[in-house]
Amino acid sequence: MNAAGFPLLSLLTWLPLVGCAIILTVRGDEATVAANARWTALWTSLVVLVLSLVLWVSFDPSDADFQFVESAGWLPQWGIAYKMGVDGISVLFVLLSTVLTPLCILASWEAITVRVREYMLAFLVLETMMVGMFCALDFLVFYMFFEGVLIPMYFIIGVWGGPRRVYAAIKFFLYTLAGSVLMLLALLLMWHVAGTTDVPTLLHTPFPPAMQTWLFLAFLASFAVKVPMWPVHTWLPDAHVEAPTAGSVILAGVLLKMGAYGFLRFSVPMLPAASASFAPLIFALSVTAVIYTSYVALAQQDMKKLIAYSSVAHMGLVTIGIFTFNIQGISGALFQMLSHGVVSAALFLCAGVVYDRIHTREIARYGGLADRMPGYAFLFMLFTLASVGLPGTSGFVGEFLVLVGAFKVNFWLALLGSLGMILGVAYMLYLYRRIIFGALTRPELRRILDLSPREWAVFAPLVALTLWMGVYPSSFTGFWDATVGAMVERHQAALQPAVTLAGVLPR
Amino acid sequence: MNWTLALPEIVLTCCGMAILLIGVLQQRDTFHFCSMLTVGAFMLTAELVATGSAGAGYNGLFTVDTFSVFSKLLVLVAATLGIILSLDYNEHSNMRRFEFPVLILYATVGMLVMVSATNLMSLYLGVELLSLAVYVLAAFARDELRSSEAGLKYFVLGSLASGLLLYGVSLVYGFSGTMEFGKLAQTLSDPAHGSPGLIVGLVFVIAGLAFKISAVPFHMWTPDVYEGAPTPVTAFLATAPKVAAVALLVRVMASPFGHLLAQWQQVIILVSILSMLLGALAAIGQRNIKRLMAYSSIGHVGYMLIGLAAGTQAGLRGVLIYLLTYVFMNAGAFACILAMRRRGRMLEQISDLGGLARTDPGLALAFAVFMFSMAGIPPFAGFFGKYFIFTAAVQSGLWTLAVIGVLTSVVSAFYYIRIIKVIYFDPAEAEFDQRPASISVVAAAGALFTTFFFLIPAPFVAAAEAAAKVLNL
Numbered sequence: 001m002n003a004a005g006f007p008l009l010s011l012l013t014w015l016p017l018v019g020c021a022i023i024l025t026v027r028g029d030e031a032t033v034a035a036n037a038r039w040t041a042l043w044t045s046l047v048v049l050v051l052s053l054v055l056w057v058s059f060d061p062s063d064a065d066f067q068f069v070e071s072a073g074w075l076p077q078w079g080i081a082y083k084m085g086v087d088g089i090s091v092l093f094v095l096l097s098t099v100l101t102p103l104c105i106l107a108s109w110e111a112i113t114v115r116v117r118e119y120m121l122a123f124l125v126l127e128t129m130m131v132g133m134f135c136a137l138d139f140l141v142f143y144m145f146f147e148g149v150l151i152p153m154y155f156i157i158g159v160w161g162g163p164r165r166v167y168a169a170i171k172f173f174l175y176t177l178a179g180s181v182l183m184l185l186a187l188l189l190m191w192h193v194a195g196t197t198d199v200p201t202l203l204h205t206p207f208p209p210a211m212q213t214w215l216f217l218a219f220l221a222s223f224a225v226k227v228p229m230w231p232v233h234t235w236l237p238d239a240h241v242e243a244p245t246a247g248s249v250i251l252a253g254v255l256l257k258m259g260a261y262g263f264l265r266f267s268v269p270m271l272p273a274a275s276a277s278f279a280p281l282i283f284a285l286s287v288t289a290v291i292y293t294s295y296v297a298l299a300q301q302d303m304k305k306l307i308a309y310s311s312v313a314h315m316g317l318v319t320i321g322i323f324t325f326n327i328q329g330i331s332g333a334l335f336q337m338l339s340h341g342v343v344s345a346a347l348f349l350c351a352g353v354v355y356d357r358i359h360t361r362e363i364a365r366y367g368g369l370a371d372r373m374p375g376y377a378f379l380f381m382l383f384t385l386a387s388v389g390l391p392g393t394s395g396f397v398g399e400f401l402v403l404v405g406a407f408k409v410n411f412w413l414a415l416l417g418s419l420g421m422i423l424g425v426a427y428m429l430y431l432y433r434r435i436i437f438g439a440l441t442r443p444e445l446r447r448i449l450d451l452s453p454r455e456w457a458v459f460a461p462l463v464a465l466t467l468w469m470g471v472y473p474s475s476f477t478g479f480w481d482a483t484v485g486a487m488v489e490r491h492q493a494a495l496q497p498a499v500t501l502a503g504v505l506p507r
Numbered sequence: 508m509n510w511t512l513a514l515p516e517i518v519l520t521c522c523g524m525a526i527l528l529i530g531v532l533q534q535r536d537t538f539h540f541c542s543m544l545t546v547g548a549f550m551l552t553a554e555l556v557a558t559g560s561a562g563a564g565y566n567g568l569f570t571v572d573t574f575s576v577f578s579k580l581l582v583l584v585a586a587t588l589g590i591i592l593s594l595d596y597n598e599h600s601n602m603r604r605f606e607f608p609v610l611i612l613y614a615t616v617g618m619l620v621m622v623s624a625t626n627l628m629s630l631y632l633g634v635e636l637l638s639l640a641v642y643v644l645a646a647f648a649r650d651e652l653r654s655s656e657a658g659l660k661y662f663v664l665g666s667l668a669s670g671l672l673l674y675g676v677s678l679v680y681g682f683s684g685t686m687e688f689g690k691l692a693q694t695l696s697d698p699a700h701g702s703p704g705l706i707v708g709l710v711f712v713i714a715g716l717a718f719k720i721s722a723v724p725f726h727m728w729t730p731d732v733y734e735g736a737p738t739p740v741t742a743f744l745a746t747a748p749k750v751a752a753v754a755l756l757v758r759v760m761a762s763p764f765g766h767l768l769a770q771w772q773q774v775i776i777l778v779s780i781l782s783m784l785l786g787a788l789a790a791i792g793q794r795n796i797k798r799l800m801a802y803s804s805i806g807h808v809g810y811m812l813i814g815l816a817a818g819t820q821a822g823l824r825g826v827l828i829y830l831l832t833y834v835f836m837n838a839g840a841f842a843c844i845l846a847m848r849r850r851g852r853m854l855e856q857i858s859d860l861g862g863l864a865r866t867d868p869g870l871a872l873a874f875a876v877f878m879f880s881m882a883g884i885p886p887f888a889g890f891f892g893k894y895f896i897f898t899a900a901v902q903s904g905l906w907t908l909a910v911i912g913v914l915t916s917v918v919s920a921f922y923y924i925r926i927i928k929v930i931y932f933d934p935a936e937a938e939f940d941q942r943p944a945s946i947s948v949v950a951a952a953g954a955l956f957t958t959f960f961f962l963i964p965a966p967f968v969a970a971a972e973a974a975a976k977v978l979n980l
Contacts, residue, residue, distance in 0.1 A: 075965050144885035158932045181913035188901040
């Protein structure tokens with residue numbers, strides 16, 4: 001048994017489905033069903049959140065190994081088991097998922113008026129998939145959750161999305177699927193070599209270097225689409241723009257982390273030689289993403305599209321950090337992932353707030369909101385500044401650590417990476433100026449209302465998290481210090497015999 | 508000689524005759540009664556199959572082993588689902604005749620013989636018994652032009668394929684001197700006997716059987732027959748005979764011709780790649796759901812052939828698991844298609860499904876489950892079929908096949924999720940008629956199996972493993 005004394009991770013994973021079952025049994029007219037579905041979904045996700053706090057409290061940060069491990073036979077003859085567990089890398093992402101889900105449900109309270117029951121079902125199923133994916137310690141189980149995410153997300157974009165939702169939903173589905181199926185082949189090859197899909201075992205299985213190259217490319221195909229890295233990022237702006245607000249929030253907040261998490265869990269520790277030799281490629285793609293998508297963001301007329309492109313740029317920094325293979329870089333990447341999960345979620349919620357009132361995402365249709373919505377203007381400013389990495393907010397810590405890590409590898413890499421930060425300031429402040437400042441000229445904006453108590457409730461935890469992460473980052477980095485340290489050590493140990501062969505080697 | 512080996516087949520045949528007599532002698536309408544009797548006969552047969560002993564008999568014509576038991580049970584399940592699906596449709600259309608279940612019953616006898624055959628002669632007999640019954644079934648709606656056309660087309664092309672098969676058999680016999688699987692395997696284990704004439708015969712046998720499983724390039728009949736035949740017949744055609752024919756092909760390739768793996772492997776690889784590509788690409792443009800299912804079945808056959816091409820026990824196991832998942836999702840999908848009826852008229856266009864999620868959420872959910880499963884999205888059963896197939900391909904180092912396989916599965920995912928798009932995203936059309944209970948039962952059973960297969964896959968996989976083991980490839 002594990003530290004909690006009961007199968008905590010399974011409970012976290014499968015509890016949302018119990019909520020689904022309850023929602024399915026609701027009978028009555030549409031309004032009753034909608035109200036019941038909303039409340040049931042909210043309470044289920046809150047219970048899951050409380051349970052995940054147990055995880056937060058009882059997790060032992062000094063232990064680099066997997067904790068709360070639970071295992072059950074599934075296909076025992078083939079070395080496949082239902083195995084769950086978390087380490088320093090995954091534990092906070094479980095929490096991120098459980099924090100964002102109730103916020104999403106709360107944010108959709110009034111915005112979603114049709115097919116509420118199905119909407120709440122989709123979100124609860126999505127929570128199961130996300131939590132399960134971060135907890136899975138068996139590669140096949142991971143893969144099932146990783147792909148299973150597509151199903152609820154396809155519906156969320158396709159049913160409750162904007163005008164081009166069908167195109168966006170299908171594009172999202174096919175892009176991600178195309179990447180994942182290649183990972184399936186890599187999974188099978190790993191199973192063929194190691195005889196098991198158990199992640200801890202695979203972590204200690206040396207794969208021949210030639211095979212590592214192919215495995216790495218297959219993983220890259222899958223994770224690069226999810227991150228998303230340039231040039232396979234094009235599904236993201238479409239999906240973000242068309243998805244309902246809460247869909248964008250969860251997409252930016254958690255789903256984009258799945259790719260980076262995959263790199264950290266599988267590519268880097270399992271394929272050290274290939275990771276080292278492909279690092280320059282990853283750096284090149286990431287730097288391109290950071291600079292190119294920042295410029296693209298600068299030119300956007302659509303609020304959500306701009307934030308979507310900024311996500312691509314921020315995730316570029318994350319992949320840089322991961323492939324520096326040093327403690328600062330990986331730690332920074334993890335921090336940046338968490339910070340981006342909170343801040344970009346908040347920014348999409350900000351976009352959703354005005355979209356709910358005016359029903360347009362076009363930046364030019366806004367202006368001068370500071371007059372009518374001071375509270376909103378304040379929150380939007382906070383998250384804008386967090387997004388550009390102002391010291392004292394969560395964005396700063398991650399970017400700083402990543403750049404420190406990058407400096408250790410290559411000066412130019414760090415320089416080009418930091419160029420993205422400057423561009424980030426440009427497009428975010430430009431966005432902020434166009435929406436919040438200026439004269440309030442448009443008649444429909446004259447009667448716009450400031451945030452409602454429900455919206456404050458949605459934003460409050462995000463504000464708290466942003467500042468907490470910015471002011472006292474070690475309460476978060478502490479979770480993964482041991483794990484990342486062990487990982488970096490193992491990576492360097494694995495590369496030692498091949499020092500002369502590896503292209504890029506961290507000092 | 509141990510004649511009890513064929514007891515299930517003998518009992519089923521006798522049941523068929525009895526049901527036929529009942530149908531003829533009774534004056535009133537006996538369709539429903541005969542169908543129920545047939546279902547009962549299938550259950551009885553399944554019981555006999557499950558409890559029967561293993562062994563070879565009838566001078567090597569007929570064998571019962573774990574492989575044949577697995578396939579027979581699957582065939583019987585598929586045939587039972589097929590009969591249940593026909594109940595309501597036949598009542599409402601002009602096909603309310605007791606011959607229908609009897610024909611399905613005899614087709615099933617043919618299939619049972621096929622999967623047990625260990626001699627090219629008994630193999631041919633089984634294939635023909637199945638084919639003749641199915642030709643008639645395809646043309647069963649005799650007042651409908653499309654159905655008659657489908658039956659005729661199927662008959663002409665099917666006869667040609669039977670001719671190819673028979674020609675191949677005669678060549679094999681001529682160059683090896685035997686038709687019995689065991690002796691063939693013995694003869695062929697000596698490389699000196701691998702004459703070109705034998706290879707030509709083998710290729711003809713493959714061609715004949717490839718027609719029966721509708722693999723490219725012998726698939727031409729499939730879309731027309733699937734579209735033209737009455738929908739319950741299509742549902743039956745797409746499940747039970749496919750199981751039997753694939754099982755038969757697997758046995759023929761693995762046991763008598765196992766030593767010629769190097770010779771037939773390339774042929775199977777080519778057929779598999781072509782089937783997957785055609786199944787993925789040609790279905791995209793379809794507007795008729797039955798036609799789409801025809802192309803989808805061609806694609807699925809392509810995936811199954813990957814397992815055969817792998818030429819290992821793991822591959823054969825994959826084929827059997829794929830067949831298992833395929834039967835349930837296909838029967839379920841056809842149940843959903845049979846529920847597409849408005850004011851008594853059957854509908855076949857994909858666009859008719861528009862907004863089904865609002866008018867009939869249960870049916871919509873089941874349909875979505877089947878489509879996701881066919882696309883191979885976890886956690887649905889279809890994923891596990893593909894998983895074990897690709898496992899075998901990777902183990903055998905068939906990378907081209909594996910990569911083409913996964914990529915075509917992405918392409919085919921497009922048309923599957925497009926159906927889901929029509930069901931869930933499009934504005935609602937008028938409601939369908941009340942679903943009959945028989946359709947709901949099959950759809951629910953298929954959906955439950957497909958959805959919850961992931962909870963307990965181990966016993967099914969173990970059964971398939973045991974079945975694949977006896978083929979000692």
